[in-house]
Amino acid sequence: MGILASLSKLVAAWVVNKQNKWMAKPVETQNKVFQELIDKARNTKFGQDHDFDKINNHESFKKNVPIRDYESLKPYVDAILDGKSDILWPGKPLYLAKTSGTTSGSKYIPISKDSISNHIDCARNAMLHYVNETGNASFLDGKLIFLSGSPTLETVAGILTGRLSGISNHHVPDYLRRNQMPSYETNCMEDWEAKVDKIVEETITEDMRLISGIPPWVQMYFDKISDTSGQKVKDVFPNLSLFIYGGVNFEPYREKLFGSIGKEIDSIELYPASEGFIAFQDKQKESGMLLQLDTGIFYEFIPADEYFDEKPTRLTIGEVELDKNYALIINSNAGLWGYSIGDTVKFVSKDPYRLVVTGRIKHFISAFGEHVIGEEVEKAMRSAVDKFKGVEVVEFSVAPNVNPDNGLPLHEWYVEFAKEPENLDAFAKHLDLQMQTLNTYYYDLIEGSVLRPLEVKSLKKGSFQDYMKSIGKLGGQNKVPRLSNDRKIADPMQSYVMN
Incomplete structure (x- = not known):
């Protein structure tokens, strides 16, 4: 040694x-x-x-x-x-x-x-x-x-x-x-x-x-x-x-x-x-x-289900509970005060205090560190629909594919169209360029050949409705997540993809 x-x-x-x-x-x-x-x-x-x-x-x-x-x-x-x-x-x-x-x-x-x-x-x-x-x-x-x-x-x-x-x-x-x-x-x-x-x-x-x-x-x-x-x-x-x-x-x-x-x-x-x-x-x-x-750093913790309340509960370290999701808030000697970094955490031990990161406050994709949020994918889709006149989108959801059968990893967009674009590849290319413009991390990953450009998978009519019904969440206030950082939605949607 x-x-x-x-x-x-x-x-x-x-x-x-x-x-x-x-x-x-x-x-x-x-x-x-x-x-x-x-x-x-x-x-x-x-x-x-x-x-x-x-x-x-x-x-x-x-x-x-x-x-x-x-x-x-x-x-x-x-x-x-x-x-x-x-x-x-x-x-x-x-x-x-x-x-x-x-x-x-x-x-x-x-x-x-x-x-x-x-x-x-x-x-x-x-x-x-x-x-x-x-x-x-x-x-x-x-x-x-x-x-x-x-x-x-x-x-x-x-x-x-x-x-x-x-x-x-x-x-x-x-x-x-x-x-x-x-x-x-x-x-x-x-x-x-x-x-x-x-x-x-x-x-x-x-x-x-x-x-x-x-x-x-x-x-x-x-x-x-x-x-x-x-x-x-x-x-x-x-x-x-x-x-x-x-x-x-x-x-x-x-x-x-x-x-x-x-x-x-x-x-x-x-x-x-x-x-x-x-x-x-x-x-x-x-x-x-x-x-x-x-x-x-002085930490505060907001119960995740209260985060968007007008006056959410703000807890200190001595008040947290095990196995409960909290939004993490920091106050630091860098000059950040009451600052939400957007993560949710869960304590798995209090002696000492150990935690795991459970996700983001909002739906997101960050399988490669890209931090894509719902606002970005919605803006990109809006731009594509505006550009390709006549296209109508019923619903869509985006997920990463970390280990595709061939080629580099990518983002897959599962889209149910009421009216599909005549050129689906051109539609997908526009979406990808918009995402690169909206998210610099995504741009860096594409430019650095860590990711390849996204793919759009066109779904059969009624796909999302059938999917939501299959999981017991059809109707009411239930919504299809626009973003998932895993394959829980994407994998079942594969059966709805059009040939």
Whole structure:
């Protein structure tokens, strides 16, 4: 065992011991974080607008600070983009994480000098928890590959701006960077397909021991490794022992990914978001991820069925129940207040607090990290119907196909037409171009050849009515979900597809 692996065990024991202390007093820990946040942001524009000087507990906070999404927070972000300081958090953000917006184009999520450690330390601590639990630190003595977005940053309003994965890449510790792959130049490549080819070229002869990335991207890399070598991944990288992932549900990919490797290896699930690093898997044999209560984020939880109420219940960590869906709300030292990140979570343990991500507040597709929402597919369909005169749509539903019989993965649109377009392929092409315009993540996946363009499957007359009847949901207030992140609707609809 090398020096780095040996030292990591000592550091891991220290980190786990430190976390055990706040895990033993979760409510007190969150109360401390809450007070620190209020005190430090008291004189910001947001703090003055919401009378932070009068807030001394969660009850008064709830009265003064409403739940917000990005659109509601945008006036404050616009002030930051205008070059102003002390808006959401003291000073100016250290970075802006650029993400795909749903109604206003790109979103700019602030990352402050205080909050950057949340993103970096939590990722590090996830690995150290694994080292402490399993005793396996040998992966640190070999090469580590991080499949991520480009680390190239632009400057917006004098603030370095880019995707979160690119920002994080600039903070990889020196002790890991010397073994990090791919090269910086390759990592900066924008064309994903060409980038993967170059990564394969750089790594195929190396002693790869850890790989981190979103499952479909990792699968693409593995496929190219096998195509190039003619071998299973385990034969190319015999010391590969750890897979770290986050961002999408791993289960649809598990069988194929481990099949490509040729064996099962340990894995660590992460729950990172541009708004903050929320949780990570701290135990190999326990379900759920450990909620990070001591990293500058004060959490609130709204029962999912109350989310759209005028005055929903807002709970703190000590008030949540097991096996109940909550909308996750964060208040952070990046300057996000009463901020809904759109996820729903469920606690599977309260000692310590571990959770699983159960979905989004609204129907969505994010099998590949694309975050497609209902508004986008409806706008795309509206545009196509307007363009192809005479076309009439009865109903439609969209689902991903992660493992098609041939070709790249794709989105499948199951559409029942009253009047079908004369050229269904042209109709589908227009839908796909609209989706690329409406959703930058989807555009990136198409351009990077992670996904192929969508397909429209024309259904027989009465298909959705028959389907809803078959599941006992015909009539009343029941609606066909426009989006599903799984195949629960798509697979039964296959029997209704016209030849």
